[in-house]
Amino acid sequence: MTSIDVRDLTKEYGTRRAADGLGFSVRPGRVTGFLGPNGAGKSTTMRLVLGLDRPTAGTATIGGRPYAALREPLRRVGALLDAGAAHPSRSARDHLRALAASNRIPGARVDAVLEQTGLAEVARRRVGTYSLGMRQRLGIAAALLGDPEVILLDEPANGLDPEGIVWIRTLLRGLAADGRTVLISSHLMNETASFADHLVILGRGRLLADTPVREFIDARVQPEVRVRSSDAGALGELLARHGHDAVRHTDGAWTVRHTRAEELGHLLAQEGVPVLELAAREGTLEQAYLDLTAAEAEFTAQPQEV
Numbered sequence: 001m002t003s004i005d006v007r008d009l010t011k012e013y014g015t016r017r018a019a020d021g022l023g024f025s026v027r028p029g030r031v032t033g034f035l036g037p038n039g040a041g042k043s044t045t046m047r048l049v050l051g052l053d054r055p056t057a058g059t060a061t062i063g064g065r066p067y068a069a070l071r072e073p074l075r076r077v078g079a080l081l082d083a084g085a086a087h088p089s090r091s092a093r094d095h096l097r098a099l100a101a102s103n104r105i106p107g108a109r110v111d112a113v114l115e116q117t118g119l120a121e122v123a124r125r126r127v128g129t130y131s132l133g134m135r136q137r138l139g140i141a142a143a144l145l146g147d148p149e150v151i152l153l154d155e156p157a158n159g160l161d162p163e164g165i166v167w168i169r170t171l172l173r174g175l176a177a178d179g180r181t182v183l184i185s186s187h188l189m190n191e192t193a194s195f196a197d198h199l200v201i202l203g204r205g206r207l208l209a210d211t212p213v214r215e216f217i218d219a220r221v222q223p224e225v226r227v228r229s230s231d232a233g234a235l236g237e238l239l240a241r242h243g244h245d246a247v248r249h250t251d252g253a254w255t256v257r258h259t260r261a262e263e264l265g266h267l268l269a270q271e272g273v274p275v276l277e278l279a280a281r282e283g284t285l286e287q288a289y290l291d292l293t294a295a296e297a298e299f300t301a302q303p304q305e306v
């Protein structure tokens with residue numbers, strides 16, 4: 001199984017450090033979400049992993065080797081960095097056939113990935129007539145063509161309709177379940193939470209977090225419970241007596257912070273307070289992410305450029 005390993009990776013563009021001493025590993029068998037504000041260095045890091053740019057210092061390797069040293073790299077690593085990469089006057093099928101031929105990939109893979117990405121019906125149409133979502137699917141088809149163990153996709157949900165979003169979520173989970181190494185950059189927090197097991201988060205070229213999604217959320221966002229009773233007086237009294245941090249809404253329900261539904265439910269049962277509604281509100285990835293990056297957004301730290 002193949003990991004991506006980034007060690008002390010630094011990339012300078014003039015005086016700007018797009019990657020600043022980065023170190024993390026992307027492991028097989030799970031989807032790793034790659035997050036960070038605009039300009040944090042995600043695309044730069046992906047380009048360095050793919051050997052499209054040279055690091056100023058440090059290394060990025062795939063299965064222990066730099067990309068440039070891989071034999072038949074398209075059969076090891078599939079990537080989508082720019083969905084506009086196919087020539088507009090070619091059909092999707094011809095584009096994929098040319099890619100397959102030049103990388104010694106069996107022609108049968110072309111039909112397999114056209115099916116897999118839902119493009120089989122439109123495969124003979126010129127790419128120039130494709131919508132953004134269809135071009136995105138074609139870019140993903142190209143990434144999957146060599147049946148690679150390692151997959152890097154930069155904003156793959158870009159331009160996809162709701163059905164496409166559900167499709168990509170299932171696709172990514174399936175790729176990880178096969179044991180592949182999957183790194184996905186995104187700005188869509190709900191989406192990332194729906195497919196990622198693990199997160200690598202950058203801010204201004206530095207590593208801010210390398211953590212399982214669930215742990216990241218639990219460490220940063222306090223859970224809340226919504227509760228409603230037919231005996232509003234008894235409920236309010238109980239919450240106050242136990243020192244709960246609670247807010248009452250106009251519909252009579254309360255939001256209780258810093259507690260869990262099981263804990264509160266137990267207490268209500270013990271004291272005989274009738275419950276009409278008791279709902280856990282788990283923290284979201286968006287809340288946790290905004291908490292982390294609030295102080296890190298590039299525009300707050302960089303002087304204005306003229």
Ligand SMILES: Nc1ncnc2c1ncn2[C@@H]1O[C@H](COP(=O)(O)OP(=O)(O)OP(=O)(O)O)[C@@H](O)[C@H]1O
Nearest residue numbers: 013016017018036037038039040041042043044045
């Ligand atoms: N070829 C380049 N020449 C000069 N500066 C660059 C180049 N590529 C990236 N940068 C700079 O490096 C920093 C990191 O950019 P990068 O595109 O890697 O960030 P990102 O996290 O992918 O951002 P986004 O979410 O907006 O895609 C930015 O300040 C960017 O302006």
